[in-house]
Amino acid sequence: MADLPKPTEAELEILQILWEKEPCTVRQVNEVLSQKKKTGYTTTLKFMQIMLEKGLLKREEAGRSHIYSSAVAEADTQQRLLDRFVNQVFKGSASKLVMQALGNKKSSKDELEQIRKLLDEIDNADNE
Amino acid sequence: MADLPKPTEAELEILQILWEKEPCTVRQVNEVLSQKKKTGYTTTLKFMQIMLEKGLLKREEAGRSHIYSSAVAEADTQQRLLDRFVNQVFKGSASKLVMQALGNKKSSKDELEQIRKLLDEIDNADNE
DNA sequence: CTCTTTCTACGAAATATTTCGTAATAAAAT
């Protein structure tokens, strides 16, 4: 578990698609990706080859073509990016980020309730 | 209130310093910046000139030299970056981000209490 | 006044990221 590189913005878009639909061929990924931005097939292919080299994806040969899957878990990646983000933008203060996020984003009652439950759990476990 | 460009990583580091200590000369900023990464004086200067052009900074002539301040507020910038981040990494779900942030980051009791209060306020105002 | 130091401005090199064209190959269609 060496230090995986931080995925770039474009790489993250591809990971999002794979997390949702994997395993996928390049074509399948490109079909989804090219709806948000007009991306050529070989552009997507190139990204996925680069990501394979970086260890972000894995693949399996299927005759002429390849079938890709993510090699990094969604939650792990989110956590890694979040840590970076909190440090860069909020000087490491997760609670400041949380308050800013809650302040301007409307969340459903259900979600707010879940957050409350989480707070309770943290409080209870908080006898370090 | 046109669309300010998203500050790059290096630009954000400079903004952080200014938000803390502004107004500053290039030298003052570089003194702080060069402690985290060995940055040459002209590198910092160049960044600050670019940031002036982009509208991220403003400055005032002081004889031979210039005195810079931020032209964007910290909270606004954080909010803008946060929105982007939530969309890119958490598919727009602020509450997922919040839970991930609370889950792995230890926050003080005080901070957790503040978040609870914030939740209450949201609940009360929540008659969309 | 002359030399040294401290600025700014500018250009451009170095690196990272994104995008695509072309060639080679294999499969599928006719």
Place this chain on the structure above:
DNA sequence: ATTTTATTACGAAATATTTCGTAGAAAGAG
């Protein structure tokens, strides 16, 4: 069997970001 289509690999152009060197001007020291 020839042509069309689909796929990978590769290289490199286009763009964005980071870094620094050099020149010139202005201030300060001697």
